[in-house]
Amino acid sequence: MAESRILIVGLGLIGGSLAAALRAAGHERSIVACDPDAAEIERGIQMGLIDGGDTRLTPLVEGASLIVLAVPVLAMRGVMDELAAALPEGVVGGEAPRVVITDVGSTKAAVRDCALAAFGELPAGLVLGHPIAGSEKSGVAASDPWLYANHKVILTPAADTAPSAIARIRALWQACGAEVLEMEVERHDQVLARTSHLPHLLAFTLVDTLARQDERLEIFRYAAGGFRDFTRIAGSDPVMWRDIFTANRDAVLTALDDFEVGLGRLRRAVEIGDGDAMLATFDRASHARHYFDSLLNQSSYQAEYHMQRQGKLTFRAAPGGRVAGRIRVPGDKSISHRSIMLGALAEGITEVKGFLEGEDSLATLQAFREMGVAIEGPHQGRVTVHGVGMHGLKAPSGPLYVGNAGTAMRLFAGLLAGQAFPTELIGDASLTKRPMGRVADPLRLMGAVIDTAEGGRPPLKIHGGQKLRGIDYDMPMASAQVKSCLLLAGLYAEGETRVREPAPTRDHTERMLAGFGYEVHRDGDTCWLTGGGKLAASSIDVPADISSATFFLVAAAITPGSNLILEHVGINPTRIGVINILKLMGADLRLTNEREVGGEPVADLHIRYAPLKGIDIPRDQVPLAIDEFPALFIAAASANGVTRLRGAEELRVKESDRIQAMADGLATIGVEHTVVEDGIDIVGAGDRDVSYGGGRIDSLGDHRIAMAFVVASLRAGEEIVIDDCANVATSFPGFTELARVVGLRVSEETQEVEA
Ligand SMILES: O=C(O)C1=C[C@@H](OP(=O)(O)O)[C@@H](O)[C@H](O)C1
Numbered sequence: 073m074a075e076s077r078i079l080i081v082g083l084g085l086i087g088g089s090l091a092a093a094l095r096a097a098g099h100e101r102s103i104v105a106c107d108p109d110a111a112e113i114e115r116g117i118q119m120g121l122i123d124g125g126d127t128r129l130t131p132l133v134e135g136a137s138l139i140v141l142a143v144p145v146l147a148m149r150g151v152m153d154e155l156a157a158a159l160p161e162g163v164v165g166g167e168a169p170r171v172v173i174t175d176v177g178s179t180k181a182a183v184r185d186c187a188l189a190a191f192g193e194l195p196a197g198l199v200l201g202h203p204i205a206g207s208e209k210s211g212v213a214a215s216d217p218w219l220y221a222n223h224k225v226i227l228t229p230a231a232d233t234a235p236s237a238i239a240r241i242r243a244l245w246q247a248c249g250a251e252v253l254e255m256e257v258e259r260h261d262q263v264l265a266r267t268s269h270l271p272h273l274l275a276f277t278l279v280d281t282l283a284r285q286d287e288r289l290e291i292f293r294y295a296a297g298g299f300r301d302f303t304r305i306a307g308s309d310p311v312m313w314r315d316i317f318t319a320n321r322d323a324v325l326t327a328l329d330d331f332e333v334g335l336g337r338l339r340r341a342v343e344i345g346d347g348d349a350m351l352a353t354f355d356r357a358s359h360a361r362h363y364f365d366s367l368l369n370q371s372s373y374q375a376e377y378h379m380q381r382q383g384k385l386t387f388r389a390a391p392g393g394r395v396a397g398r399i400r401v402p403g404d405k406s407i408s409h410r411s412i413m414l415g416a417l418a419e420g421i422t423e424v425k426g427f428l429e430g431e432d433s434l435a436t437l438q439a440f441r442e443m444g445v446a447i448e449g450p451h452q453g454r455v456t457v458h459g460v461g462m463h464g465l466k467a468p469s470g471p472l473y474v475g476n477a478g479t480a481m482r483l484f485a486g487l488l489a490g491q492a493f494p495t496e497l498i499g500d501a502s503l504t505k506r507p508m509g510r511v512a513d514p515l516r517l518m519g520a521v522i523d524t525a526e527g528g529r530p531p532l533k534i535h536g537g538q539k540l541r542g543i544d545y546d547m548p549m550a551s552a553q554v555k556s557c558l559l560l561a562g563l564y565a566e567g568e569t570r571v572r573e574p575a576p577t578r579d580h581t582e583r584m585l586a587g588f589g590y591e592v593h594r595d596g597d598t599c600w601l602t603g604g605g606k607l608a609a610s611s612i613d614v615p616a617d618i619s620s621a622t623f624f625l626v627a628a629a630i631t632p633g634s635n636l637i638l639e640h641v642g643i644n645p646t647r648i649g650v651i652n653i654l655k656l657m658g659a660d661l662r663l664t665n666e667r668e669v670g671g672e673p674v675a676d677l678h679i680r681y682a683p684l685k686g687i688d689i690p691r692d693q694v695p696l697a698i699d700e701f702p703a704l705f706i707a708a709a710s711a712n713g714v715t716r717l718r719g720a721e722e723l724r725v726k727e728s729d730r731i732q733a734m735a736d737g738l739a740t741i742g743v744e745h746t747v748v749e750d751g752i753d754i755v756g757a758g759d760r761d762v763s764y765g766g767g768r769i770d771s772l773g774d775h776r777i778a779m780a781f782v783v784a785s786l787r788a789g790e791e792i793v794i795d796d797c798a799n800v801a802t803s804f805p806g807f808t809e810l811a812r813v814v815g816l817r818v819s820e821e822t823q824e825v826e827a
């Protein structure tokens with residue numbers, strides 16, 4: 073900053089902190105201050121903040137190059153008049169004003185009116201501003217050099233404000249560590265009425281109302297954190313706030329009217345005991361508040377949650393145990409992701425039940441909230457999605473964090489490629505290693521503009537705003553995620569989008585689109601749709617996830633004496649590879665109570681122990697059992713003879729390289745095996761009660777590896793300890809509790825990770 077002398081008019085907390093911040097930033101040139109209270113000037117000098125000062129303004133004006141008006145808003149008019157009279161003709165005008173003036177008032181229209189009245193026009197060197205920082209304290213003694221660091225300062229320049237003047241005021245605040253933004257005066261006043269003035273009004277009212285009801289203020293003795301948090305700002309400077317409410321009357325009244333409507337609605341809900349309405353309001357507010365936190369910390373809500381997981385989770389599974397009972401595992405992850413995606417893009421309200429409250433599907437839900445979709449829940453698997461229509465999503469204010477979920481990132485890529493705004497998709501360490509070229513390449517063929525990191529890895533930067541056109545695409549791998557990605561992009565594309573799959577993969581996207589009234593065609597290995605249509609809201613009953621049920625199917629299949637019923641499991645024909653493979657191995661597995669819910673077939677699965685034998689897994693079953701292989705490897709290790717898997721190279725690009733991660737774990741517990749590029753041979757130890765040993769296993773943060781080795785403990789001779797299990801919560805929250813319910817001997821241990 074090249075200012076020869078800075079004059080601060082009004083040496084209170086705000087003016088004093090500005091001087092303190094400039095001093096802390098190494099500003100050595102002259103700073104002087106004007107204040108009606110001579111003692112404040114004296115204190116400012118003693119504190120080393122200012123070089124001198126006066127109670128009169130006129131003598132200080134000469135020689136000042138930058139003047140900051142830090143007086144209450146209602147004192148502004150008098151100060152402006154005095155300034156206009158004291159400043160030499162023309163110094164605040166022209167293209168490069170010699171003197172620039174700014175202010176720190178919380179309302180801007182009123183201050184602009186003062187300037188117009190005092191100067192007869194808005195001088196080119198006047199740049200009105202408002203630092204969004206403060207404290208309930210007042211007076212120069214409370215000055216804080218860090219008050220503005222990482223805070224926003226809003227400047228509200230007019231059309232003919234000199235750019236050089238704006239640059240000088242920007243430099244002033246940037247020197248204090250603030251982030252400088254620009255806004256129009258009216259918008260500033262409306263925004264501040266809602267985010268600052270209204271909360272102050274409420275805090276003042278609450279404290280005053282309680283204090284009046286209890287003259288001796290006895291009641292405050294019993295007030296705890298909630299009261300303290302809500303009312304801290306009621307200790308603020310009364311004069312300043314009187315001035316703000318006087319100056320910003322209209323915008324404050326509008327904000328108050330809106331608030332009264334909300335309050336009335338909630339009052340009515342309390343009056344008639346409408347718990348759902350209360351829950352809906354509290355839920356929206358609670359999520360909005362978390363979102364606000366994430367904005368403040370410039371991180372995603374979910375990312376922050378992950379960072380807060382200070383401990384690493386270890387599972388300890390004691391050898392042996394039983395498997396018996398009747399349980400329902402959590403909702404299907406694939407269907408849960410899709411229910412939120414289609415519900416958000418639909419017109420109308422989609423009610424979901426059985427939603428998986430796991431981190432993967434919650435990340436999808438949160439990403440839509442960040443794009444302006446109102447979503448209530450989840451509450452015990454119930455979610456209400458207020459659809460915004462195909463073109464109703466709003467640009468998120470930062471990257472969308474999808475955690476550990478490959479499904480979310482790939483499906484989002486297609487859906488977001490069709491939006492008018494740019495987005496960035498990021499994920500956790502595991503997801504950041506997974507290939508995204510498989511979706512980025514065909515999306516580019518459709519006209520999307522997408523940047524990836526090296527090797528086609530995340531993050532994905534999707535430029536948005538492109539016109540997409542349908543393509544006819546031959547998928548190089550059997551992937552439901554790629555197929556779904558292209559169908560979702562196809563909704564926004566001109567013409568037909570056709571996808572051919574080398575082998576059948578899960579068809580939840582096609583089924584659910586049809587359930588939302590969108591025509592999807594299929595002929596043999598190809599499915600297609602025509603872009604430009606609409607989705608109509610629907611209700612979705614998510615079945616229990618067969619991929620989660622698998623851990624218990626295998627547990628029962630390998631444990632003598634077991635007898636287990638898994639209720640309401642999704643048995644979509646594109647997902648039942650595990651049932652077919654276990655039956656081929658000799659498992660005693662029956663489907664009962666078969667029915668259809670919301671376009672997806674479900675059944676209860678009844679499994680009892682029977683000795684298993686090793687098999688060559690039919691290649692056509694591989695895509696239909698893709699997520700089930702970690703558990704199936706344990707079935708193979710407990711079977712009689714060798715089990716051979718081929719054509720499963722896709723396992724190498726899941727949350728971990730699942731062929732290698734399982735092979736390493738099997739080696740630890742002493743199971744003989746041979747790894748090949750696209751599969752593995754596993755030598756089963758036969759019908760002995762104890763088929764292998766124990767040991768310490770690294771799940772590599774892969775939920776399915778962790779759960780598979782818990783199941784292995786049933787036939788192990790010693791304890792199996794599995795590290796890095798926190799991600800089990802991505803697909804199967806409550807896994808260990810449910811495992812204990814049926815008779816496994818597993819416990820959880822959290823270790824603090826050193827900072
Ligand atoms: O579409 C989906 O919901 C999924 C498809 C599969 O992935 P690929 O498409 O990569 O095979 C599967 O492994 C994943 O857990 C879920």
Ligand SMILES: C=C(OP(=O)(O)O)C(=O)O
Nearest residue numbers: 476477478479480699726
């Ligand atoms: C591969 C999986 O999921 P995603 O690809 O969604 O991360 C899985 O759940 O096993």
